[in-house]
Amino acid sequence: MKQLFAMLALFFSLALLFSAIRENAAAQTDSRPKSYATEPDWNDPQRLIPLNFQQARGQRLFYQYCVWCHADATPAGPSNRANLSPVPPLLNDGAALNGKSDEFLRDIITRGGGALGKSAMMPPYGGTLTREEIRAVIAFVHAIAQPAFQPAAAR
Numbered sequence: 676m677k678q679l680f681a682m683l684a685l686f687f688s689l690a691l692l693f694s695a696i697r698e699n700a701a702a703q704t705d706s707r708p709k710s711y712a713t714e715p716d717w718n719d720p721q722r723l724i725p726l727n728f729q730q731a732r733g734q735r736l737f738y739q740y741c742v743w744c745h746a747d748a749t750p751a752g753p754s755n756r757a758n759l760s761p762v763p764p765l766l767n768d769g770a771a772l773n774g775k776s777d778e779f780l781r782d783i784i785t786r787g788g789g790a791l792g793k794s795a796m797m798p799p800y801g802g803t804l805t806r807e808e809i810r811a812v813i814a815f816v817h818a819i820a821q822p823a824f825q826p827a828a829a830r
């Protein structure tokens with residue numbers, strides 16, 4: 676009888692110990708940042724898109740340089756986008772941008788629309804942004820794309 680109690684006591688204390696260890700591990704995982712930032716899905720603001728470090732860097736650059744022409748709402752209010760001709764695509768417009776290669780995106784952002792036979796209203800950023808920063812903006816564009824960007828779909 677005494678042995679049985681001892682066994683039971685051992686069993687329960689081990690069970691307690693393991694559940695405590697498990698909880699602790701879970702708490703540690705939860706406290707790690709899941710993403711560096713989020714961007715609301717422009718088509719469905721209830722849905723937050725998690726951004727990794729590079730995409731979050733691109734997000735900051737986008738809201739500094741691109742939002743004025745490539746979004747309908749800006750931090751300062753409605754954008755001027757609709758008054759431009761040609762009207763620049765929304766930068767989350769997957770239908771317009773998912774099929775464009777990273778090389779094309781890098782080129783038009785670096786050299787501007789004029790250099791590629793497109794509208795010179797698209798300014799060149801090669802003197803303003805570093806190559807890393809331009810890569811970050813492109814990563815952000817892919818992250819917010821609707822329909823979603825599939826790397827294999829880009830040529």
Ligand code: HEC
Pocket residue numbers: 736737740741742743744745759760761762763764771772775780783784788792793794795796797798800812
């Ligand atoms: C002053 C307004 C303006 C700003 C600011 C601007 N763009 Fe543009 N952008 C345009 C216009 C206009 C076009 C359309 C050019 C055309 O189709 O002839 C364009 C086109 C583009 C395209 C090509 C789209 C396509 O379908 O081929 C990309 C990519 C792009 N812009 C990215 C950016 C990024 C990234 C930034 C910020 C770093 C930026 N633009 C800032 C006006 C702007």
